[in-house]
Amino acid sequence: MGIEIRNxxxxxxxxxxxxxxxxxxxxxxxxxxxxxxxxxxxxLLRIIAGLETPDQGSILFSGEDTxxxxxxxxxxxxxxxxxxxxxxxTVFENVAxxxxxxxxxxxxxxxxxxxxxxxxxxxxxxxxxxxxxxxxLSGGQRQRIALARALAVEPKVLLLxxxxxxxxxxxxxxxxxWLRRLHDDLHVTSIFVTHDQEEALEVADRxxxxxAGKVEQIGSPQQVWDHPASPFVYGFLGDVNLFHGRAxxxxxxxxxxxxxxxxxxxxxxxxxxxxVRPHDFEVERYAPGAQGxxxxxxxxxxxxxxxxxxxxxxxxxxxxxxxxxxxxxxxxKFRDMGLKEGETLVLTPRKARVFVDAGEGI
Numbered sequence: 261m262g263i264e265i266r267n268x269x270x271x272x273x274x275x276x277x278x279x280x281x282x283x284x285x286x287x288x289x290x291x292x293x294x295x296x297x298x299x300x301x302x303x304l305l306r307i308i309a310g311l312e313t314p315d316q317g318s319i320l321f322s323g324e325d326t327x328x329x330x331x332x333x334x335x336x337x338x339x340x341x342x343x344x345x346x347x348x349x350t351v352f353e354n355v356a357x358x359x360x361x362x363x364x365x366x367x368x369x370x371x372x373x374x375x376x377x378x379x380x381x382x383x384x385x386x387x388x389x390x391x392x393x394x395x396x397l398s399g400g401q402r403q404r405i406a407l408a409r410a411l412a413v414e415p416k417v418l419l420l421x422x423x424x425x426x427x428x429x430x431x432x433x434x435x436x437x438w439l440r441r442l443h444d445d446l447h448v449t450s451i452f453v454t455h456d457q458e459e460a461l462e463v464a465d466r467x468x469x470x471x472a473g474k475v476e477q478i479g480s481p482q483q484v485w486d487h488p489a490s491p492f493v494y495g496f497l498g499d500v501n502l503f504h505g506r507a508x509x510x511x512x513x514x515x516x517x518x519x520x521x522x523x524x525x526x527x528x529x530x531x532x533x534x535x536v537r538p539h540d541f542e543v544e545r546y547a548p549g550a551q552g553x554x555x556x557x558x559x560x561x562x563x564x565x566x567x568x569x570x571x572x573x574x575x576x577x578x579x580x581x582x583x584x585x586x587x588x589x590x591x592x593k594f595r596d597m598g599l600k601e602g603e604t605l606v607l608t609p610r611k612a613r614v615f616v617d618a619g620e621g622i
Contacts (some may be wrong), residue, residue: 261322261335261416261449262287263308268317270303277303278314279473287322288447290440292464294454296496300473301453302421308451309419310334321416337415337448339406341422345394351405352377352390358413380408383442400431404438411446420452424459432456436463457497461485469493491615494535501585503553507532507616515573517553521614531617538588540611543569545603552608555585557601560594567594574604 263285270278278300285291293301306312308319310331318327326334345354355377359368368376381387384404394402403423410418423439424432440463443450454460460467461481469476469484469492477489488494495502505514510525512518512532519534521527546554555571562568569587587607599605 263417263449264320266318266320268307268314270307270312270314276473281475283468283475285449285451287449290443290450290463290465292452292454292460292467293470294457294460294467295470296455299470301470305419305421305451305453309336309338335416337410337413337418339410339420339423341425345402345406347394350390351392354405355380355409355412358409376412380412384408399427400435403427403435415448418448418450420450422453439463469496488613494613499538499586501536501538503534505532506530507614512614515553519612519614524614524616527616532614534612534614536609536612538586540609541587542608542610543587543589544606546606550606552606554604554606557599557603557605560599560601562591562594565591567591571605
């Protein structure tokens with residue numbers, strides 16, 4: 261089932277949770293709503309579910325307006341962060357619950373319910389836990405049972421709100437892979453909310469980046485990573501270094517670095533800033549006359565295949581979180597170069613993304 265979100269706005273008191281959001285989700289797609297806390301992603305999910313009503317705008321399922329359709333009639337399965345399993349019921353009864361509360365005319369027979377529940381427990385690979393109670397399960401197992409319960413009523417749409425947020429990192433990673441495989445088998449239209457960029461990029465077909473109640477960018481994981489549409493997206497997706505400077509006729513001067521920026525050839529001494537990811541720096545020892553950003557190696561953390569370097573520009577008056585530059589390089593290269601903390605190095609970006617203040621100097 262395809263979903264169309266049209267010009268949806270929602271306000272809570274003076275807080276604008278959503279501002280004129282429009283979005284199309286294709287049938288069978290797995291879409292991540294990604295953004296920081298308070299950006300509106302959970303509010304949008306609840307409006308799609310029918311748990312909240314928009315102040316303006318409409319939600320269409322397969323072309324039909326469902327804005328005023330009750331949550332029970334929408335055919336939506338919902339999985340929350342904190343499982344929401346019934347503690348007094350066994351795993352089997354939890355999964356069967358949605359089938360048992362159907363109107364008598366639509367309710368399957370007891371034999372059909374038993375077959376369906378065991379089939380779903382097999383799907384989530386937990387058939388052997390049917391007689392256990394939620395308190396006897398691990399967090400990851402509970403979340404998979406919550407998913408089986410949501411799927412029991414054969415929802416047209418599956419909505420997941422921070423589904424793995426309460427779990428530790430190792431279990432989260434396992435469940436991410438598992439959810440992706442499950443979706444590939446079932447192809448039910450699914451939307452999940454997360455503030456974890458790695459989770460969104462790893463699992464989703466498309467990522468919707470949200471900020472302050474608006475959609476900043478929509479695209480495949482590769483598209484949003486390679487071509488961030490705004491400074492917010494660049495800063496939100498992974499670690500990044502931010503440099504300030506001036507842009508003039510396609511050239512940018514930033515803290516001792518000079519970058520070509522042909523896309524800003526019209527800029528006339530405009531305020532500019534550039535983002536450089538930690539792995540996009542070349543690192544050399546300093547020599548007089550060297551071109552690039554001169555910085556002192558303050559700390560090196562060498563664990564596994566990656567060396568993470570923290571550097572302070574030599575023209576920085578004092579160490580602060582804002583002045584710190586993060587660089588990543590292969591551990592082997594770090595060892596081969598014999599770099600030591602306290603050394604002066606020169607950094608040159610292999611790749612940088614420059615943004616120019618549109619209101620200045622153009």
